[in-house]
Amino acid sequence: QKEVEQNSGPLSVPEGAIASLNCTYSDRGSQSFFWYRQYSGKSPELIMSIYSNGDKEDGRFTAQLNKASQYVSLLIRDSQPSDSATYLCAVEQAGRRALTFGSGTRLQVQP
Amino acid sequence: DAGVIQSPRHEVTEMGQEVTLRCKPISGHNSLFWYRQTMMRGLELLIYFNNNVPIDDSGMPEDRFSAKMPNASFSTLKIQPSEPRDSAVYFCASSLAWTGGVEAFFGQGTRLTVV
Numbered sequence: 001q002k003e004v005e006q007n008s009g010p011l012s013v014p015e016g017a018i019a020s021l022n023c024t025y026s027d028r029g030s031q032s033f034f035w036y037r038q039y040s041g042k043s044p045e046l047i048m049s050i051y052s053n054g055d056k057e058d059g060r061f062t063a064q065l066n067k068a069s070q071y072v073s074l075l076i077r078d079s080q081p082s083d084s085a086t087y088l089c090a091v092e093q094a095g096r097r098a099l100t101f102g103s104g105t106r107l108q109v110q111p
Numbered sequence: 112d113a114g115v116i117q118s119p120r121h122e123v124t125e126m127g128q129e130v131t132l133r134c135k136p137i138s139g140h141n142s143l144f145w146y147r148q149t150m151m152r153g154l155e156l157l158i159y160f161n162n163n164v165p166i167d168d169s170g171m172p173e174d175r176f177s178a179k180m181p182n183a184s185f186s187t188l189k190i191q192p193s194e195p196r197d198s199a200v201y202f203c204a205s206s207l208a209w210t211g212g213v214e215a216f217f218g219q220g221t222r223l224t225v226v
Contacts, residue, residue, distance in 0.1 A: 032213065033212075034214070034215075043202060043219050043220050044154070044202070044217050051212055090215075092212055097159070097166070097213055098142075098144055098156055099144075099156070099213055099215055101153060101154040102153070104153065
């Protein structure tokens with residue numbers, strides 16, 4: 001079992017729709033969770049962090065965390081073509097002050 | 112404010128040659144990470160430092176790989192000898208470690224091709 005799992009996609013949504021990206025993790029002791037966006041040929045860019053159960057909103061982005069289910073998600077409202085990228089879920093596992101990344105979900109927003 | 116700076120951006124080398132990748136972290140950050148990204152394996156942590164001290168190098172694939180951080184503003188990742196399977200994008204990232212989470216910021220990466 002991979003430590004951080006994501007559906008590779010591509011996830012295709014029409015412009016203006018809500019995109020929902022999901023991630024599960026195996027280490028129950030994990031405390032910190034992050035979403036990175038990576039455009040083709042570029043480096044990962046931090047877009048959201050979440051540390052406690054529930055929702056955290058930042059503009060069009062909402063991160064959701066459910067530690068009991070070991071599940072993290074990212075919602076992108078009013079999706080734009082410029083949101084087309086690969087979204088990487090990252091987890092800080094217990095006892096390790098470094099991030100473990102999932103393989104990423106490729107999002108395509110159709111104009 | 113300058114971000115994480117990596118050099119070179121691109122490196123093409125012949126099998127068997129030594130390769131050195133360089134990284135300057137964000138000023139004030141005390142943790143530094145080296146990652147490798149390939150299509151097959153995704154983004155893998157190779158090694159990380161805290162306050163210039165290597166903490167976890169379990170991701171370093173072989174003894175051919177070594178990393179140093181002689182001071183808070185500079186780190187190197189060396190591959191000697193290089194092999195074609197080392198071809199990948201190598202990222203350096205830094206963060207300010209606190210009691211909360213590790214928010215890591217990435218450099219632009221070095222695309223390494225070993226022929």
